[in-house]
Amino acid sequence: MHEKIVELQTLREALEKDISKADSPDSIEEVRVRYIGRKGSIADLFKQIGRVEPQIRGEFGKTLNSLKQFATAEIERKVKDLEQQETVAGVDPTLPPRPVAQGSYHPITLIEREVKRIFSRMGFAVMRGPEVEDVWHNFDALNTPEWHPSRDASDTLYLADVPDMLLRTETSPVQIRTMQAQKPPIRIVAPGRVFRNDKPDATHSPMFTQVEGLYVDKGVTFSDLKGTVLQFYRHLLGKNVVTRFRPHFFPFTEPSAEVDVSCPFCGGNGCRVCKQSGWIEVGGSGMVDPNVLETVGIDPEVYTGWAFGLGVERMTMLLYGVDDIRLFYENDIRFLQQFGGRR
Amino acid sequence: MKISLNWLHDFVDFDESPEQIAEILTFLNFECEGIEYIKRYVNGVRVGKVLEAIPHPNADKLQLTKVDIGGEILPIVCGAPNCREGLIVPVATVGTRIGEFTIESRKLRGEMSQGMILSESEMKISESHGGILELGDDFKVGDDFSKAVPAEDAVLEFEVTVNRPDALSHIGMARELASHWRRPLRLPSFEVQETSTRNVEDELRIDIVAPEQCPRYVGRKVTGVSVQDSPLWMKARLSSIGQRPISNVVDITNYILFELGQPLHAFDADKVKDGRIIVRMAEEGEDFVTLDDKSRKLVSTDLMIADPEKGIALGGVMGGANSEVTDSTNDVIIEAAYFDPPTIRKTAKRLALPSEASRRFERGADPGMQANAAARCAELFRLYAGAEVLQGVVDACPIPYQRPPVNYRPERAGVVLGFEVSKSDAIKVFESLEFGVEEKGDIVVVTPPSWRHDIEREIDLVEEVARHVGYDKVPTAEESHVVLSNEDPPLERILDTAVDSMVAMGFHEAICSAMTSGDDHEAFAGGLKPFEIQRSINPEMNVYRASLAPGLLRVVEHNLNRGLEDIFVFEVGQVGGMGWLGCEGEQRLHLSFAMVGQRIPQSYDRSSEPVDLADVVTVLNELARGLTLDLPLEFSYDSCDNLMLGVKVAADNDDIAGVAGLLKAEVGERFGIDQPVYMAELDLERWVKPVAGELRLPGNNGGYKRFSRFPSSTRDVSFIVPITTPAEEVRRVLQNHSNELLEDVVLFDLYSGEPLATGERSLAFRLVFRAVDRTLTDGDIDPVIETVISEVEKLKGVRLRG
The missing domain is CATH 3.30.70.380 (Ferrodoxin-fold anticodon-binding domain)
Structure with missing residues (x-):
């Protein structure tokens, strides 16, 4: 290789070294002046082109040109790097995060949505109904006997000035309203607030949240109920939980069952949460009573159905370890903001 | 309902543990709520006879006794005032454990004592504090006392659902178990030795004037009753299930109630004029003094048990003071009746007099049990109250009970349960429960027994089959047929979106009680008319809300009082009542928010900025954007309802969908808030006007609009x-x-x-x-x-x- 070309290569190497050594605006400016300034070494070389032997002049000129372009771009890049370095230099990355106005969902909403989401995947629609209900939807249509204690004013809150109106005691009236409005197949979940005449304490609230599911169609069986409820709780509480069904009495269903879920915290071995029993009672269920179907004009000989319910507060308390139900309605921001995370 | 396992052994054989019994009955509909293990201190206790009892020389209240315990005579110092020569008593010998301590041979005030004469409470037989236990002549000196009262029992407490009054007795629970195990059920003997020569028909007449309310009334009579303590075994059983023994007459009727589920009543026969019982309705305003010596004003729907002159018992609810059995009672009339459940329920509820008896009558006693229960009662009076039983029985039964048969189609179990139960298996279940069974072709005609009021329809039989076959035998469906049947109503998405938007803007979601204070509504805005609640839990919850704002202001107050400064809260919830945002009694879904404090909180390199009206407008705008709505706002610098500086959110036409702005300071002060509160309340339904089935696009309901590629x-x-x-x-x-x-x-x-x-x-x-x-x-x-x-x-x- 011609010595003139080698000279250019040597210069390029020296340039690269100088650029990488430069560590301040001043030193890179010095590099810039020295190489590509008007009296810099590259300008000098351009002046020498005429004196280079003709056979390599072309190559020399080309190489020198690209060296100049290279020097200009590299120095410019380094200048920007050093500028940014300076900006960042004064920054303390350990400063606390700035406060962000972070909102939060109420924990009851979070669990209610979780329930809605799971049922939605199973083809259930969400239905809601009025919190102020009439006696017919809340009791009569649900096959509640005239004498049933739940009708007493000691259990149920009635309106003072409007006859036969009450604060609904469960979300089941939504099932009645839905079955009145449409024909099977019906698959709904009905979340909502319900009311009981209970003195508030750590485990009782006169208002709480329920979700009830209803499925009415031809060929719906108790076996389906067991399957759906199991799948639901496996999605809510983890794939290893199991359910069991205990006979019970509810006016609305027959056969009726209480549902227990194996404790998701100890795997059913017994712990503080399940009071050492390994099981947690989570709600009622059963096959919709033929009287109820008849009341809403669905032939119980053709259609069968099941219904089940769960208390959202109870589930939320269980899952988050909330030990006083009153916290849910006190709305202390120190409580609420604990539920501001995203999933 | 408490069940003693010792007692249960009378009716069905078993050697299953208390835990197993609890489990079995829990899965037969009767949830066991607790097991109590009872231990009585009777092991090592002997029957003794006090040969002499003389005062202790050094102590006023003690006596020195010599007690024969069969072949051995022990010196025992005794402090019971009823200790006297000749008594037959239970004696704990040296080395016997009584509760926390062991009997030792020791000196009491200088006198040797080698044992202890026991009371019922010391042995945990009952709570009685009547001094040392005086045993009858039927106890033999030297015998092991624990043969008379078992040392151990287990008492299980069950929840009995309202449809199964038949299970409110030991027989009822035994029947469920016998059916489950397919073991025989042993009923107690209903034979009675009518030892008196007198005939009940000469001395007792029953007239039922109100047959609907009292379809059956059985009377017996016994004479020569001696009111005293009940036998020890009976006391022990009653104590086990939490019933305090009182006297043999009371205890025997109680015992039969818990044994058979049939409530009984005992009248002092001498106080029943002419031996005539008239079952009639009470006169409106009739005064009657019940057993508890309280005078009660009756109404014409109360059932009165009367004689020709006066009322003697409030039917099915409580006896009368005027006919009560006392120590001087000689003759007793036994009442075993079947009363109409709603009648008893009404009276017991009105007078707030729930009792074990009314609890059974109001759910439905066994209409086939009265004669048996009366016979058993008379026989127990004969055995344990020294009575003689009059010949015969008066059984007034104007309306004999009839339970119509129910047809059962064996395939129906499969349809409802998703699990085939064969005809023969179903019949086995019915027969084990003592249901009458008759096969007619493919149909099984089932006649429920008198005690099963709950079996009226085929589905009731399906449930019996499911219950006794076991819910766990029904397979858990692997997959259910999935159909998309319903669509969420449009309001559901609006609700979720509104909540999402508010949370995204930094608000905390609150859920307030929908029952709130009428005063707070008044304090917020005079025109609000929430629904009043009839018997409210407390004054803070005496109305069903017409607005979310009062509840939210309470949340603001709560948090300010606890030292929090920046309060951004909202609620989405139902309201009712009248008077605001066009609400006229229907239920509306509202959204309300409140902002107090700094929009931008103070930090190390930024200064804070207080909330102002522009923030309210911003939130409304963002909310509208989230809900894909236009936001026609009307600004008003005059008072806008309770807001000093207000914004009205217009819906279509002249409808107002919401108001927003700065809360008047005087309103804030009524809630104990001394800071500016910016707030809003919106009627989401009125604002968004969702229409079911109408296309509503998420994110951008208006659709994409082409934008220009040219510069501006x-x-x-x-x-x-x-x-x-x-x-x-x-x-x-x-x-x-x-x-x-x-x-x-x-x-x-x-x-x-x-x-x-x-x-x-x-x-x-x-x-x-x-x-x-x-x-x-x-x-x-x-x-x-x-x-x-x-x-x-x-x-x-x-x-x-x-």
């Missing part, structure tokens, strides 16, 4: 305007008098102060122009700018800023 041109114009001229008014003029090239009008600067005059401010707007098909030139824009300036200058007191 901007012009800034600023005006000096009187401070009373709203910026929005100027902005609207600019917008309305531009042409289609105008893309946006933005207020980018707001200034008041020097050199402007007081009462003036400057508003600077940036107008953005853009065409879809070309780059704009000055020639396109200048004429528009000239027009809008001259239009704005037509506004009163407005001029272009030079």
Whole structure:
């Protein structure tokens, strides 16, 4: 290789070294002046082109040109790097995060949505109904006997000035309203607030949240109920939980069952949460009573159905370890903001 | 319902543990709520006879006794006042454990004592504090006392659902177990030795004037009753299930109630005029003194058990003081009746007199049990109260009970349960429960027994089959047929979106009680008419809310009181009642929010900024954007309901969908809040007007609008305007008098102060122009700018800023 070309290569190497050594605006400016300034070494070389032997002049000129372009771009890049370095230099990355106005969902909403989401995947629609209900939807249509204690004013809150109106005691009236409005197949979940005449304490609230599911169609069986409820709780509480069904009495269903879920915290071995029993009672269920179907004009000989319910507060308390139900309605921001995370 | 396992052994054989029994019955519908293990201190206790009892020389209240325990005579110091020569007593010998301590041979005040004479409470037989236990002649000196009273028992407490009154007895639970195990059920003996020569028909007459309310009334009579303590085994059993033994007459009727489920009543026969019992309705306003010596005013729906002169018992609820059995009672009339459940329920509820008896009558006693229960009662009076039983029984039964048969189609179990139960298996279940069974072709005709009021329909039989086959035998369906049957109603998505938007804007979601205080409603706005609740839990919860605002203001107050400063809260919830946002009694879904404190909180490198009205507008705007709504706002500087500086959110036409603004300070003060509260309440349904089935696009309901690829041109114009001229008014003029090239009008600067005059401010707007098909030139824009300036200058007191 011609010595003139080698000279250019040597210069390029020296340039690269100088650029990488430069560590301040001043030193890179010095590099810039020295190489590509008007009296810099590259300008000098351009002046020498005429004196280079003709056979390599072309190559020399080309190489020198690209060296100049290279020097200009590299120095410019380094200048920007050093500028940014300076900006960042004064920054303390350990400063606390700035406060962000972070909102939060109420924990009851979070669990209610979780329930809605799971049922939605199973083809259930969400239905809601009025919190102020009439006696017919809340009791009569649900096959509640005239004498049933739940009708007493000691259990149920009635309106003072409007006859036969009450604060609904469960979300089941939504099932009645839905079955009145449409024909099977019906698959709904009905979340909502319900009311009981209970003195508030750590485990009782006169208002709480329920979700009830209803499925009415031809060929719906108790076996389906067991399957759906199991799948639901496996999605809510983890794939290893199991359910069991205990006979019970509810006016609305027959056969009726209480549902227990194996404790998701100890795997059913017994712990503080399940009071050492390994099981947690989570709600009622059963096959919709033929009287109820008849009341809403669905032939119980053709259609069968099941219904089940769960208390959202109870589930939320269980899952988050909330030990006083009153916290849910006190709305202390120190409580609420604990539920501001995203999933 | 408490069940003693010792007692249960009378009726069915088993060696299953208490835990197993609890489990079995729990899975037969009767949830076991607890097991109590009872231990009585009777092991090592002997029957003894007090040979002598003399005063202790060194202690007033002690006696020195010599007690024969069969072949051995022990010196025992005894402190019981009833200790006396000749008594047969239980004696704990040296080495016997009584509770926490062991009997030792020791000196008491200088006198040797080698044992202890026991009371019932010391042995844990009952709570009785009547001194040492005096045993009858039927105890043999030297015998092991534990043969008379078992040392151990387990008592299980069950929840009995309201449809199964038949299970409110030991027989009832034994029947369930016998059926489950397919073991025989042993009923107690209903034979009675009628030892008296007198005939009950000569001495007792029963007239039922109210047959609907009392379909059956059985009477027996015994004579020569001696009222004393019940036998020990009976006391032990009653104590086990939490019943305090009182006297043999009371205990025997009680015992039969818990054994058979049939409530009984005992009248002092001498106090029943002419031996005539009349079952009638009470007179309206009739006064009656019940057993508890309280005078009660009766109404015509109360059932009265009377004699020709007076009422003697409040049927099925409580006896009368005037016919009560006392120590001097000689003859007793036994009542075993079947009363109409609603009648008893009404009376017991009205008088707030729930009792073990009324609990059974109001759910339905066994209408086939009265004669047996009366016979058993008379026999126990004979055995344990020294009575003689009169010949015969008076059984007044104007309406004999009839339980219609129910047809059962064996395939029906499969249809309902998803699990086939064969006809023969179903029949086995029915027979084990003592149901009458008759096969008619493919159908099984089932006649329920008298005690099963709950079996009226085929589905009831399906449930019996499911219950006794076991819910766990029904397979858990692997997959259910999935059909998309319903669509969420449109309001559901609106609800979720509204909550999402508010949370995204930094608000905390609150859920307040929908039962709230009427006073708070009044304090918030006089026109609100929430629903009043009849028997409210407390004064803070005496109405069903007509607005979310009062509850939210309480949340603000709560948090301020606890030292929190920046409070951004909202709630989405139902309201009812009348008087606000056009609410006329129907249920509405509202959203309300409140902002207090700093919009931007103070931090190490930023200063805080307090919330102001612009934040309210911003939140409303963002909410509208989230819900894909236009937001027509009307601004009002006059009072807008309870807001000092208000914004009305218009729906279509003249409808108001919500109000927002700065809460009047006086209203805040009523809630104990001394800081500015910016808040809003919106009726989401009225605002969004969702229509089921209508296409509503998520994110952008209006659809995509093509945007221009060409650059924009901007012009800034600023005006000096009187401070009373709203910026929005100027902005609207600019917008309305531009042409289609105008893309946006933005207020980018707001200034008041020097050199402007007081009462003036400057508003600077940036107008953005853009065409879809070309780059704009000055020639396109200048004429528009000239027009809008001259239009704005037509506004009163407005001029272009030079």
